[in-house]
Amino acid sequence: MSTQPISKIEVKNVFKIFGERAGEALQLIREARSKEQVLSQTGCVVGVNDLSLSIGSGEIFVIMGLSGSGKSTLVRHFNRLIDPTSGQILVDGEDILQYDMDALREFRRRKISMVFQSFGLLPHRNVLDNVAYGLKVRGESKQLCQERALQWIETVGLKGYEKKYPHQLSGGMRQRVGLARALAADTDIILMDEAFSALDPLIRAEMQDQLLELQKTLHKTIVFITHDLDEAVRIGNRIAILKDGRLIQVGTPQEILHSPADEYVDRFVQRRAVAV
């Protein structure tokens, strides 16, 4: 993979401010006040602060940061589960913020899917129906839903569990269902919000391997959120590091490990060095 791929998702100067007085807060943050100052003056919380980045087609792009750094907020901008307070988001060159409800729905059905930290599976549907959900929602035929769902269930290694319900599965199996659901929708982009964070270390490593294995043939654009540098280095083509809603550094795993941009990134890297 080249280091400068064609950009699939482009984020330009995005701000996200939570609270009643977002306009005022935006003004303050543009005047380079700190997150704490904005909070004390307007009661608004800054989620994402003047963030720009571009994600290439077919790469695994990892967004990393501690909890509260705005990474989960940011990833929800890509399918507009959250709308930015200001800024632009382009997917395939189209400004998705201009989409109306119908266009947005169509976009979510065909172009982008998501895997969630606590799985977000439908508890009243079995594995097969859960995996087929994205297809069913966009109105594919029953037969196609079934065929594709079965195929992906087999790919993620859950053959034989089609008729089980989510509560009958272990955490790792549930996330395989979540992954299969996203893959079955066959979208160009897959967002993974701390998808493996709730799993124990062994299962986690297994899932990481599986994801890398799948990516070899699929070449999806995957945006992967994590708070774990090991995971980021292991699966990421490029890594972006976030702190307080700001982008601190973007680069390949090597760049991050060998030339950390500042003390914050360095601390991540040091911790890892100690652990190794």
Place this chain on the structure above:
Amino acid sequence: MFPDNLTFSIADWVNGWVDALVTNYGDVFRHISDTLLWAIVNLEGLLRATPWWLMLGVVAVIAWHATRRILPTLVITGLLFLVGAVGLWDKLMQTLALMLVATLISVLVGIPLGILSARSNRLRAVLMPLLDIMQTMPSFVYLIPVLMLFGLGKVPAIFATVIYAAPPLIRLTDLGIRQVDGEVMEAINAFGANRWQQLFGVQLPLALPSIMAGINQTTMMALSMVVIASMIGARGLGEDVLVGIQTLNVGRGLEAGLAIVILAVVIDRITQAYGRPRHEVSK
């Protein structure tokens, strides 16, 4: 003493308003009343024309379908047989018809209102105090205007019952939908589900235990209104309780009272069994 110059009364104003309503829209209310009456009379006729053994059979099948256990099915059917055995079968059917219609109207009004209230915090803020009023206002207060508009008999009884019995269903529908896991909603949103798919595919099925608890409460409260309903001319088990009071016939009152309790138990067990989720959500 409260000073006279600070007192005021809304009684005249309300009276004038109700009078105007009766004179101007009497026909409309009459029409509604006739339609409703037609429905109740037909349902009642059907229930009473059904042979008792067939009726018991139908109840047994429903009870089996709901509970999937033999003992509760037998107890439920046996209790109803007992009501027939003390000679109250006909009145039981009359009460059942009244209650079914009242519950049906409560469901038709209550579930949509509950869904809307789960969607909008503003509507909820308006609706909740209104429901409090509906539940706490003594029913005789709104029975007066209802009687003026619809006349004596079954129809005002149904209205009074619906006003009293619908609130828990609205509340529990609202609650059930609001309690659907946020991440599940986020997930189906992320896959592009439209409002219809969200509501019927996910929100209502997941809120079902709560909604069934609401229907259960509604039927229970509807039953607690049957005596009051009989005071304004609705026939049924309440009538016997009323006669029991008026003639100091404790035994007759108790028989009818127990029959109401049995009907309540039967309906309660069946609706509760349907409310139990078939697939437990474990965290």
